Structure formats: C-alpha cells, structure tokens
Amino acid sequence: MAKGRKGLIVIAVAMLAATGWTVIASQDHEAPAVSRVAPLADAVEVDLNPAITVTFSEDVAPTSIGVNSLRLSTGGLPVEASVTYDIWTRSAVLAPTMPLTGDTKYTVTLAAGVRDQAGNTLATGHSWSFATRRGLEDGFGGPVLIITSGALPFSKYYSEILRAEGIGSFDSVDLSHVTTELLDRFNLVLLGEMPLSEAQVAMFSDWVSAGGDLIAMRPDKKLAGLLGLEDQSASLNEGYLLIDTATAPGHGIVGETIQYHGAADLYAVTEGTTEIARLYSNGSNATPNPAITIRGVGKTGGQAAAFTYDLARSVIYTRQGNPAWAGDERDGNSVIRSNDLFFGAKKGDEQTDWNDLDKIAIPVADEQQRLLVNLMNFMLKDKAPLPRLWYFPKGHKGVLVMAGDDHGTPSGTEDSFDRLKANELKGCLVAEWECYRATAWIYTSGGLSPKEARAYIAEGFDIGDHVNKGCNNLLPANFARIFSHELYVFRLKYPDLPPQTGSRTHCVAWSDWASTPKTEARFGVRMDLSYYYWPGSWIKGRPGFMTGSGLPMRFADLDGSMIDVYQVASHLVNESGMRFPSAIETQLDRALGAQGYYGAFGTHYDFTDDFDTQLTAAAKARGVPLVSAKQLLDWTDGRNNSHFAHIAWSGDVLTFDAHADKQTETMLRGMIPARTDRGKVFAISRDGISVDYKTETIKGIAYAMFPVETGPYSITYGPHQITDASHVEQR
DSSP, rough: OTTHHHHHHHHHHHHHHHOOOOOOOOOOOOOOOEEEEEETTEEEEOOOOEEEEEEEEEEHHHHHHHTTTTEEEEEEEOEEEEEEEEEEEEEEEEEESSSOOOTTTOOOOOOETOBBBOOOOOOEEEEEEEEEEEEEEEOOOOSSEEEETBGGGGGGGHHHHHHHHTTOOOEEEGGGOOOHHTTTTOOOEEEOOOOOHHHHHHHHHHHTTTOOOEEEEOOGGGGHHTTTEEEEEEEEESEEEEEOSGGGTTTTOOOOOOOSSEEEEEEETTTTEEEEEEEESSSSSSEEEEEEEEEEEETTTTTEESSOOOOOHHHHHHHHHOGGTTTTTSSSSSSGGGGGGGGGEEEEEEEEOOSOEEEEOOOHHHHHHHHHHHHHHHHHHSSSSEEEEOOGGOSSSEEEEEEEEEOOOOOOOHHHHHHHHHSSOOOOOOGOOOOOOOHHEETTSSOOOOHHHHHHHHHOOOEEOOOTTTTTTHHHHHHHHHHHHHHHHHHOOOSSSOOOEEEOGGBOOOSSSSSSHHHHHHEEEEEOOOOOOOOOHHHHHOSSTTOOOOOEOOOOOOOOEEEEEOOEEEETTSOOOOOTTHHHHHHHHHHHHHOOOOOEEEEEESSSHHHHHHHHHHHHHHOOOOOOHHHHHHHHHHHHHOOOOOOEETTTTEEEEEOOOOGGTOOOOOEEEEEEEEEEEEEEEETTTOOOOOOETTTTEEEEEEEOOOOEEEEESOOOOOOGGGGGGOO
C-alpha cells in the first residue's frame, strides 16, 4: 500500500457510511517501517546534544516505544536516556540524560516490536551509528598553548578566535593541568581571564623569565609585576581603545577609536613597558591607562603582554549583542529580533546603541582579533614564525553569501537561480567557487517542484526550509517543536534533498540570546544568517558591520560556552533602506581595498525587487565569488580542519607539515611571515617541489602567500634579493 493511502481509505469509508451504503472495512496489514533516522547513519561531527530520532512511515502506538525498544550505547555500554514519541513528526525521540562525549562513536538500536494503530509490528530491528565532534576548544597541537578554565568558558573561545584567523597550531588545556614541564613545550601561551594562585603566578613568571612569551587576557592582578603594570584599583566598563599604529603590532590595524565590551582594569605602565593601545572612556576622550601592553622580561628573550580587558568576551558581545537585552523588544516592532540586542533607543529606556553606529563601517571585533595575531607574530619573531591559513578560497578578500527567502512565490527561486547561471562564465567549476550559486529558503507551498529542486541541487545550489515561527516570540521548547516539525514537513515534500545545514528564520525572530542556534545544532543546521542589519530608520543608510565582523564564527551561550553553529550576519538586506547598489559596492570595496575589511557578507532578498541582480552585478564587476550558505559552511569546516604541524627550524629553513582537508579542494592558501630575523623568504617547496608564492602585506605584516596541499613544506629564508615577478610584494 502506498504511503498515505491508509488515511485516504479512512476518509472514503466515512464518506460512504454517511450516504447510507453498507461498508466493508478494509483491514490494514502493512507493518510500519523506518523512513528516516537522525543523525544519519555514519554521520560525523555530530553535536554533543543531538536530536536522536527514528521517523516511521506511519503513526505508531506510543505505548510500543520506550527505553527497552530504543537504546543508545557506546563501546558496548548503555547510555542512560529517555524515550518519547512525537506525534507531529511520527518520530521516536531518544534524549540522553547527559551531553554526549566528544570524538566518540555511538550506536542507536531500535528493537523489533514497534506496532502501528492496527497492531502490525515492525518485523526486524534497526541499528546505526554516528560519531560526535571533537571538543570545540581543541586545536591540532603546535607552538601555541591556550590556557582555559572550566569555570569560565569565555576562556575557551580563544580557540575560535585563532581558528577564524587561520591558526590551528595550538593546544588547549585547563589551568588545573598546567605545569612547568607542560609550558616548556610551547613558545607562546595565551592565558584567558581567570584567577591565579601565588604558585601559578610564580610558575608563569619563571617560565617567561626563561624565554617564554605570555599574552594574558584581563589578567589576575597578581600578574601585574610580571606585565610591567601598576594597579589603579578601578575599572572602565564599555569603553573604547585606540591602537598605536606606530608600534609593530599595530601596523595596518584601524587607527581610530573602536569599542570593546565588558570591563577593563585600569593600570599605569612601569618603565620598560610598551603601550600598544590606550583606553578611552568614549570615542574621543583618552584615559591615562593602557588597553594593551608588552614588556621584555629577563635576558633570554621572554615577553609578557596584557589585554586589560577580556578579548574573548568582547568579541562575543560585539558579535551577538548586549546579553542584558536578550528577550527585550526594543525597536518598537512587536517581534523580538536579533537587532533588538543592539538597539539603544527603546522608548522608556533610552540608551546608547550597543555597537557604535558611527563606527559601523569598521569590523571592530575582527580588527582586534587581527591585532592579537600581529602581536603573536611580533612576539614569535625570534622563534619560529607561525604559518596561517587565509580566510577564503584562492586568496579572495570578499565573498557574497547569496541567500533568498522565497515566501511561497510561484517561481522566484527558479528565476533567481537561472539568472545566476546566465551570468556565470561558461565552463566554470562549482567546486572552485567559479560558478554563481545561492541558497533559497522556501515554503513547501511555493512553486518549486521536487523534480526541479533535485535538478538545482545537482547543479550545486542549496535549498532548505524557511522555518516559520509565525513571527511570534516563542519559548525555546516551543521553537524546538516548530523547528522539528517544519523540517519534517519539508522532507515529506522534498525527500531526496540533502539534510539542511543553514537557516534564517522567517521574520528573523530571535526571542532570546542563543536558543535558536542551540536548537539548530541539535538538528544539524550549522550556519545561521538571522542576524539581520535592519531597520532602515536605525541604520540611516550606513553600510557596515552590525556585529563588528565579516567572519563566520561560532555562537556562544551566555556563559561563553561555544555552540557549534556559525554566525554569518546578513549585512546586505534589500529592505534596509540603504542606497543600492552603492551600499553593496562600498561594502565590497572596503574588503578589497587598502582598509582590508575582509568578509563573507550575508545577503537577503525575497524576489520583491531586483536586489539579487544588483548583488550579482557588483560582485561580477569585482571578481567576487557568489556562493551559497552551504558552500561557505563546507569551506569553513574544511579550513578549520586544515592545519600546520611540526613547525621547526633547520638552519635557515623553516619546515612544517600541512594537512589540507578535502573540503577545501585546491583552494586553500597559506601565509607565512615573509621576513624574520633570518632574512626574507626566497623559496618555498612542498615535498621537494618548488611552490609558487607572492608576497603581500596584510594588516601591516608582509606575508608569503602560497597554495596549500597536504605534505611537508620547507620555507627558505635568507638575504637573497627577490627577483621573480610572481614574488613582487603587493601592498
């Protein structure tokens, strides 16, 4: 019997009975079957709090589903869990009582005996396995150590900051496990904000005096002597800083005041301490207190640097908004949206905007991250330089993430996809980001047929459900139910499409701080574009960075714990009231030009105008890729899983092993400081074969940029003059 015919038979019987005809009931003899499982069989990188479900071909009796019929295990040992039945999605839901363990294989077993309403039973059981992701704070090992605190998860976010800046060559360890012997394995230590004991202060001081490099974030005041600071017994909340661009770490970074969020402790600098950035009480009034400093320690090259505020907390708050405004409707519109987390001028509660709109053109979070990397490079110049990975494929500095919300139009998605194909170069390669591709989040009521959807997916487009919360503000549990049901209904119409991995909710409703990405992570949706630069009356025609960033980076919960969903802001929104296409062109030109405000810029269009055409024209004129949210997600995962290892000197040759994740194809680009104390780069080879490179100044540092493939690399430094035209420095 075809799926769905049981319901038709029941309706037909009822109609016949109503006419007075004698009815002979048709008995249901078809046993229920498993139609879908989640996570998918053999899935990897699964969230530690996943939605583990078995969806059936028909409704089953809830009483036939329980902890004895659906079980979870790892290594042959049972995992304690509860089991419920969701009538909305015809699914058995298994919920572990504790989060799963990272980097672990789990097996789900469904026993035979599940029965439908007619008493037919599932004849055979079903079993499948999946593997969870690594810890989000984990690196791949290398010369950098991040010291974290389990009690202060903001400290773990430095791993995400380094990944976003192309650095995976680090280890991460809790303070409780740090010993002198451990420190001696690393060149540079990044210490998150956390209290220290006197013994721990002495341990770090001795290590730095012996030649180690330490960067301390809002350090314990017992470290003040090591850092060359004098405590002023006060702090400055929600201030600004001005980077001294004349100092080596400040070269190339923005030279005007920018915000930080959180508290900065006030210090005076002692003799021998260099101030890299100064604290400002607002955008124009300087304090006498440093924001960032560095000091040489001892006679063997040790250095101690301090951020007087917690960079990780500041980056999270800049990107995600004011946690005190979570769930607060502030902009006068009844729907709580992500922009409410930034909107100051609430009627009856007038405050300054969370991120200064007069500085909105500056990616203030990204610039502070890049300053951190410049500082790391400066401190490591007498040791081994640190190789990095460029942000985007093939050295691109700007990317448009094409994302349309198709609200049930007859052919909006099809027409837009076809226009993109008509504009791309013939013979382009989708895998190389040469073709123009996009995401469409659609309603099942729209005109796109399953056959058409399959054809577009085969051509590299991305299609998913435009989750509709009804433009309502919902409790997290209610949103999770709606999200699950919407994905289920979407799969019924489009059963052959791949699992959905990106989302932007209808009305961009965002009812609190992080329940949306936490729900998305459970269902395998790992890129969100719901941070939406709007409304026009607020932004007043200024293109820029509402979240202070153009980089895809993971969300964090209120306590700083990372969520395995990337935030990509919708920077360019057709209903934002900006002057188009000039606002598009401005955003791209700031990324491509001397300012270096690089980014993957999220877009929004809904086929009510020609905005997708304007985006295409601006990008095409500048050679900027047009990609889908899924392409950006795959790239970001692949880049974050790529890394350099075994970094060491052999005379004047720096050697390391590169691992390029398969998702990066041939598009990965590495970057290594082009000048060190041992001279300039004048040759790069992989496995003995010469590798072409070019020298380019990025944020004040000259880098040799080179293609990355898996294998051993050698970077030869020396006083030789660079003569090859392909190696001429580009500024």
